[in-house]
Amino acid sequence: MKILIVGSGGREHALCWKLAQSPKVESILCAPGNGGTAQIGENIDIKDDDIPALVKLAKDREIDLVVVGPEMPLVLGLENSLTQEGIPCFGPNAFAANLEGSKAFSKNVMADAGVPTAAFRVFDEYEAAVAFIKERGAPLVVKADGLAAGKGVIVATSEEEAIEAVEEMMVKKVFGSAGDRVVIEETLKGEEASFLCFCDGTNYAMLPSSQDHKAAYEGDTGPNTGGMGAYSPAPILPKDKYAETAELCIKPILRHLAAKGQPFKGVLYAGLMYTENGPSVLEYNVRFGDPECQPLLMRLETDLLTIMFACIDGKLDQIEVTSTSQTACGVVIAAEGYPGSYPKGMEITGLEDADAMDGVKVFQAGTKVDSDKIVTSGGRVLCVTALGDDLAAAREKAYEAVGKVHFDKSYYRNDIADKGLKRLK
Ligand code: ATP
Structure with missing residues (x-):
């Protein structure tokens, strides 16, 4: 099968890496992609919000499945346009994508569906x-x-x-x-966690919990970023709580949208705040989080292509989605100045050494190929992700791999997963 992945972040490199492992996948295009996706498939220089150009590309290149990484193309109706052309798309339609595209819509759906959320x-x-x-x-x-x-x-x-x-x-x-x-x-107090499920409109398959680190600097200080690191599972949301979390925060949304004739298909991501009174939904995202996607896909055992078609075909109840019991931890290396302005074009070295470590994968985000080099081209540059038998081991290995990668004017947080380790103690 020929796959088109839309987007250019670490999430899209992880999707590309995981789908390339599927026996049915023959080739992968990425639009616009990055230095990492270029090493697996072919990058096509089309922006992720250029819906007509993406649809034309999918038609011209006879794509069998389009996988949408970021929210914007979904909110702009990429799924609707592709479906009209008979091209399967992994990701919700524009109506369902409004769960992320409009916070007022999302809060009203939560209230109508009876999901716990801030007043x-x-x-x-x-x-x-x-x-x-x-x-x-x-x-x-x-x-x-x-x-x-x-x-x-x-x-x-x-x-x-x-x-x-x-x-x-x-x-x-x-x-x-x-x-x-x-x-x-109202302002809620507590610790945050991410809970993502694959959805086929009616059924859902739960992924393990994860936790992002939004603040730029250690101790959750500094400006908010796209995310400076993530790990899975998150001790704040242990495995024995997944089923009730899905009953509370995922199932009512699926039922509500299906009743409106707008079934949700794709990844539904609940951003949760664990308060004294239990979980409360801060927001829904309608796609994988970046960087949560990277540790989650490192742990996923089931063939991703099979899962994606099960979502599209409404057959998620016919497959089992499993993840390894290992822990995954991803540390983002960013360019100095991010999330403000930052320099670009620095050469990155040590990628192969880090990737050669057992259980380590360096997912590239703001990178591009420049003749035979990989250079920086964005604020969040890499997400160095490692598997370990427990959180301490995964974290240690991730930082060991981080130490092998270099580029000028880089920075990363030294405290990824510390919150989880503290809770485990
Ligand atoms: P992103 O796109 O980065 O995921 P967003 O812009 O969609 O974020 P939210 O996730 O709704 O916005 O909020 C961003 C952050 O603001 C949350 O992760 C949380 O830390 C904080 N926040 C949001 N709502 C509340 C609330 N009711 N009480 C306390 N903190 C909140």
């Missing part, structure tokens, strides 16, 4: 939002309704900060139309 109000008017903030007082969380590349959420500790956030979003339009509407919700 919230939706505002279309700046004055009404400000009046609500003054009435309630801080702390409050202010969220731009639409996609804002992970920057549209402000956890405001003062009334002034919350009003400023609303002004930035609704008046100054720093996120464009994504901030025309805002969600204001």
